[in-house]
Amino acid sequence: xxxxxxxxxxxxxxxxxxxxxxxxxxxxxxxxxxxxxxxxxxxxxxxxxxxxxxxxxxxxxxxxxxxxxxxxxxxxxxxxxxxxxxxxxxxxxxxxxxxxxxxxxxxxxxxxxxxxxxxxxxxxxxxxxxxxxxxxxxxxxxxxxxxxxxxxxxxxxxxxxxxxxxxxxxxxxxxxxxxxxxxxxxxxxxxxxxxxxxxxxxxxxxxxxxxxxxxxxxxx
Amino acid sequence: xxxxxxxxxxxxxxxxxxxxxxxxxxxxxxxxxxxxxxxxxxxxxxxxxxxxxxxxxxxxxxxxxxxxxxxxxxxxxxxxxxxxxxxxxxxxxxxxxxxxxxxxxxxxxxxxxxxxxxxxxxxxxxxxxxxxxxxxxxxxxxxxxxxxxxxxxxxxxxxxxxxxxxxxxxxxxxxxxxxxxxxxxxxxxxxxxxxxxxxxxxxxxxxxxxxxxxxx
Numbered sequence: 001x002x003x004x005x006x007x008x009x010x011x012x013x014x015x016x017x018x019x020x021x022x023x024x025x026x027x028x029x030x031x032x033x034x035x036x037x038x039x040x041x042x043x044x045x046x047x048x049x050x051x052x053x054x055x056x057x058x059x060x061x062x063x064x065x066x067x068x069x070x071x072x073x074x075x076x077x078x079x080x081x082x083x084x085x086x087x088x089x090x091x092x093x094x095x096x097x098x099x100x101x102x103x104x105x106x107x108x109x110x111x112x113x114x115x116x117x118x119x120x121x122x123x124x125x126x127x128x129x130x131x132x133x134x135x136x137x138x139x140x141x142x143x144x145x146x147x148x149x150x151x152x153x154x155x156x157x158x159x160x161x162x163x164x165x166x167x168x169x170x171x172x173x174x175x176x177x178x179x180x181x182x183x184x185x186x187x188x189x190x191x192x193x194x195x196x197x198x199x200x201x202x203x204x205x206x207x208x209x210x211x212x213x214x215x216x217x218x219x220x
Numbered sequence: 221x222x223x224x225x226x227x228x229x230x231x232x233x234x235x236x237x238x239x240x241x242x243x244x245x246x247x248x249x250x251x252x253x254x255x256x257x258x259x260x261x262x263x264x265x266x267x268x269x270x271x272x273x274x275x276x277x278x279x280x281x282x283x284x285x286x287x288x289x290x291x292x293x294x295x296x297x298x299x300x301x302x303x304x305x306x307x308x309x310x311x312x313x314x315x316x317x318x319x320x321x322x323x324x325x326x327x328x329x330x331x332x333x334x335x336x337x338x339x340x341x342x343x344x345x346x347x348x349x350x351x352x353x354x355x356x357x358x359x360x361x362x363x364x365x366x367x368x369x370x371x372x373x374x375x376x377x378x379x380x381x382x383x384x385x386x387x388x389x390x391x392x393x394x395x396x397x398x399x400x401x402x403x404x405x406x407x408x409x410x411x412x413x414x415x416x417x418x419x420x421x422x423x424x425x426x427x428x429x430x431x432x433x434x435x436x
Contacts, residue, residue, distance in 0.1 A: 002327075003324065003325045003326075003327060006321060006325050007325060010313070013313070013317075014310055014312060017312035017313075018312055073310075076306075077306055077309065077310070078304050078305070078308040079308040081271075081302055081304055082302060082308045082322070082325075083325070084273070084297065085298065085301075085302050086325045086326055087298060087326065088325065219273040219274075220268065220273050220274040220275070
């Protein structure tokens with residue numbers, strides 16, 4: 001096993017054993033998505049219209065739940081020093097942790113989303129677009145979140161500042177993600193998915209470097 | 221294989237307070253250096269400078285490999301084996317899983333300090349040897365959260381063994397260890413130096429080997 005996959009596998013194992021990973025995010029996602037129809041009422045047409053936006057916002061918030069701990073555990077118990085001295089460049093270390101976070105939150109949320117789409121009365125084509133948009137867009141949530149997590153590492157209540165830092169940065173993902181579902185609902189095609197993919201790609205490629213720089217600030 | 225570590229006129233400032241300045245020392249392969257000093261004198265900061273985590277305000281640290289300099293601070297860190305205050309253990313992982321993680325993470329192109337003396341050349345088959353050396357064989361499958369402070373320290377020592385780095389940076393290595401554990405560290409340090417490694421240890425207690433020492 002390479003150092004990269006070693007770190008990735010450890011983080012996945014920890015997220016399963018410690019709880020608070022996939023199960024918590026999924027539960028939160030499902031509950032928020034079920035509460036909103038209760039608030040709005042049983043108008044299926046209206047629900048289908050708002051589904052894309054609501055599910056996207058719920059997915060972003062659900063992924064946020066575990067983001068503040070992304071690096072914090074390793075920082076507090078000294079593992080970060082050990083990882084920094086390992087042959088793995090810190091950029092790749094951050095990338096491994098981002099990948100583990102996506103696999104334990106973003107991916108399960110994406111897999112659950114068609115079910116919630118049905119609940120909101122979305123037609124098949126729109127559900128397909130919702131699924132695709134989350135699959136493409138959630139890596140950006142983990143990646144952009146990692147930047148915030150690396151900066152708020154040493155703050156005791158960093159979890160509270162983190163959303164304020166990164167939610168504005170994630171607005172393109174929500175706009176293009178929810179927008180693609182809305183246009184699919186109208187039976188139109190749009191470039192929203194392409195733009196979402198571009199945003200996600202840029203965020204995923206750049207954020208390990210930014211996050212590693214943030215981590216280095218906390219090593220001294 | 222690294223051959224010498226030289227620090228020249230190092231100065232350290234933490235939180236606008238000058239901890240030390242004009243600190244120079246040098247260490248050759250096979251030597252150990254104890255860094256002594258009162259609490260807050262800057263022992264840990266010095267170790268973090270050598271590891272490349274912290275940049276000195278002035279002065280230089282050079283690590284050479286047969287006369288040839290080893291690049292920047294981050295490059296230097298790739299030769300360091302770190303034993304800090306914290307043991308870097310995850311409660312949910314078992315002792316063996318934790319050590320395997322370290323061994324795989326440190327699977328590096330760098331050569332171990334010496335063949336034979338550092339028994340584990342960062343390979344998985346050496347997990348059990350390292351555990352036996354530090355006396356944790358019976359705890360092999362126990363989650364780390366159930367380990368005592370001394371046992372955690374021993375596991376951190378096992379990490380130092382499997383990571384097979386030539387320059388050991390030890391911060392208060394004797395903390396939380398019983399008499400047998402202290403003897404174990406002294407033995408490991410002697411073996412490490414005997415194999416051409418270097419040890420830089422911040423400590424309040426005598427290291428128990430023939431070493432130089434500096435006082436901050």
